[in-house]
Amino acid sequence: MHKNQNLFYSIILFISIFSISSALYIEHVMSIPACKLCLYQRVPYIISIILCFFGYFFSKNNMWIYLLVLTFLSSFIISGYHVGIENNIFMEFPGCKNENINTTDKAELLQSLNNFLPSCKEVNFKIFGLSLATINFILSIALTLITIKYLYNEKNK
Numbered sequence: 187m188h189k190n191q192n193l194f195y196s197i198i199l200f201i202s203i204f205s206i207s208s209a210l211y212i213e214h215v216m217s218i219p220a221c222k223l224c225l226y227q228r229v230p231y232i233i234s235i236i237l238c239f240f241g242y243f244f245s246k247n248n249m250w251i252y253l254l255v256l257t258f259l260s261s262f263i264i265s266g267y268h269v270g271i272e273n274n275i276f277m278e279f280p281g282c283k284n285e286n287i288n289t290t291d292k293a294e295l296l297q298s299l300n301n302f303l304p305s306c307k308e309v310n311f312k313i314f315g316l317s318l319a320t321i322n323f324i325l326s327i328a329l330t331l332i333t334i335k336y337l338y339n340e341k342n343k
Contacts, residue, residue, distance in 0.1 A: 191241070191245055191340070194251075195238040195250075196238075198238050198254065199234075199239070199242070201329065202231040202232075202234040202238065203235060205322075206228055206231050209224070209227075209228055212311055216311075218311045220303070220304075221303050221304045221306045221308070222281050222306060223264065223268040223319070224268070224318065224319070226264055227261065227265050227268065227322050230258065230261035231261070234258070234329075241254070248337060248340055248341070251333060251336065251337045251340070255330065258326055258333055259330055261322065261326040261330075262323065262326035262327055262330055265319055265320075266323050266326075268319035268323075269319050269323050271307055272306070272307060272309055272317055272319055274307075278305065278307055279306075282305060282307070
């Protein structure tokens with residue numbers, strides 16, 4: 187059981203690190219800016235990296251796996267909302283819009299332009315015809331289901 191659990195945490199850790207690394211590569215190396223929701227979608231993967239570390243080294247029960255389920259469910263919700271915004275199902279929340287141009291101070295205006303993030307509706311990058319939010323949505327569903335299935339198998343041993 188302990189060996190399977192360590193393998194499970196290692197796989198989830200690898201997927202999470204790969205996801206974060208890919209997002210950072212696309213943003214910083216390929217110079218494709220991320221919107222606010224794209225940035226928020228990274229948080230569950232960072233949390234999952236931390237949970238996998240604790241689960242791998244300090245696991246005495248399934249607490250870390252339950253927390254991973256909640257983490258991937260939150261990723262599913264955030265990415266699903268983002269996909270909905272991209273497809274005009276949901277309205278953009280005010281934090282997605284850059285409406286800081288109402289300033290008259292030149293320094294404030296320059297700072298505002300430097301902090302400009304793209305709209306959450308804009309799809310700036312696609313892989314196989316899918317936006318990164320859509321890929322994250324699919325990955326979040328898969329990780330949630332895999333984690334629930336693993337937890338179910340552990341409980342029934």
